[in-house]
Amino acid sequence: MSDIATDKALVDRVVASDCRDSFSALVERHQSDLRYSLRQMTGWDEALADDLAQETFMRAYQSMASYKADAKFSSWLYRIAYNQMISHYRLARNNEITGIDETVSAIASSRESDSSAAFTDQSLHQDLARAMQQLPTQQRMVIHLCLHRQLTHQEICTIMEIPLGTVKTCINRGKATLRDLLASWQSENEDVT
Amino acid sequence: MNNVTDIDNLFAQARSTEPYLNDQGFTSKLSSQIQSSKQLSLGQESAVTIVATVLGCVVAYQFFPVGDLLQLVPAQLSITPVKLLGVSSLLAALAYWFAESKPVY
Incomplete structure (x- = not known):
């Protein structure tokens, strides 16, 4: 079944x-x-x-x-x-007063406080969550459902009751914002590769 | 390396390492909440509120001098700029209070 x-x-x-x-x-x-x-x-x-x-x-x-x-x-x-x-x-x-600069520094400091060779999976989850916090609520949900839960755009439209174009816009804008916020993770990946 | 792909890779990494969150009393806490909420259904709660309101209105109508109170209402009302300003301020304050106040779930 x-x-x-x-x-x-x-x-x-x-x-x-x-x-x-x-x-x-x-x-x-x-x-x-x-x-x-x-x-x-x-x-x-x-x-x-x-x-x-x-x-x-x-x-x-x-x-x-x-x-x-x-x-x-x-x-x-x-x-x-x-x-x-x-x-x-x-x-x-x-109450949402955390600024983008504070989030970037929080992510960077959490990276520095980890052991230099291996960053824990837990810190990835938390850093992703902190970075996502900077996105508008709708964008945050779209990004999570699309990139993490891997739902189709149509499924996201149905869940959130928003047009397909809005879903696509949210994904593009959200990725652009996350790219800046998660630069420390990306540079680490490049160093490793 | 493509930056967009990097973001996708980070999410793929997070997806593959997503922890299973142990229940740790989550389900039992929820069950007890449901148990307490089921004691009075929404319909029953609404019915009790409506009946109590109607009874209250009937009692109030019997005991309060409604006719005397109605006579106090002025037959004519002149609105001066100061009164208008006062009423507008009051309405604005009420609107702000309603917008900012937290409703009870």
Whole structure:
């Protein structure tokens, strides 16, 4: 049985009989991916990412009957998570005071503090998250879904309810910004090669 | 090396080394939240609010001198520039407060 069918079967059980075990199975299956994605979206703020993930699953549970199997369950979750994130950043926009210069220096210092030969995978994830934090929320989500989750442009359009042209623009602009922010990682790669 | 490819490579590296995040109580915490939220459904909560509001209005109508209060409303209203400025300021302040206030989830 395919992954989508299994998810759908679990969803059906939750809708039909409010089966908590089925919902728990769905959460256990998707929590890691969703929490990681939200960490990438929130500058690796683990507490905030977990709060948003909790809220996402809560909303998913409350509106489980509206899930249509024409999209992957994970795509549906990302759509809810994106809306949660939009709400959060709209409300907390005044708190977003970190400047680009501070982010560049934070990434550079995290690189210097690592041992010179081998940079840990963990620092890559965190530096990527910090750099992504400088992108507008919509651009950040598009970049993550496209480059990390490798979703198609059409899937991203559906999840975020934005036109195809906007998706392409977000990818081009996001890559350009990340290129500057992650220059230290790139120069390291060139040194290695 | 192509810079665009570098960004793609960084994401490919991140993808291949993405850690599995252990549950660490995430699911159980969520289950307890759902349990508490299920005690009153959204529909039930709305029904309780509506009934309480209607009852409150009925009681208020019975006990408050509505007729006397209505007589206090002026039949004519003259708007001076100062009053207009005051009302505009009040509306602007209210609009700002609504825009900035955090709603309860």
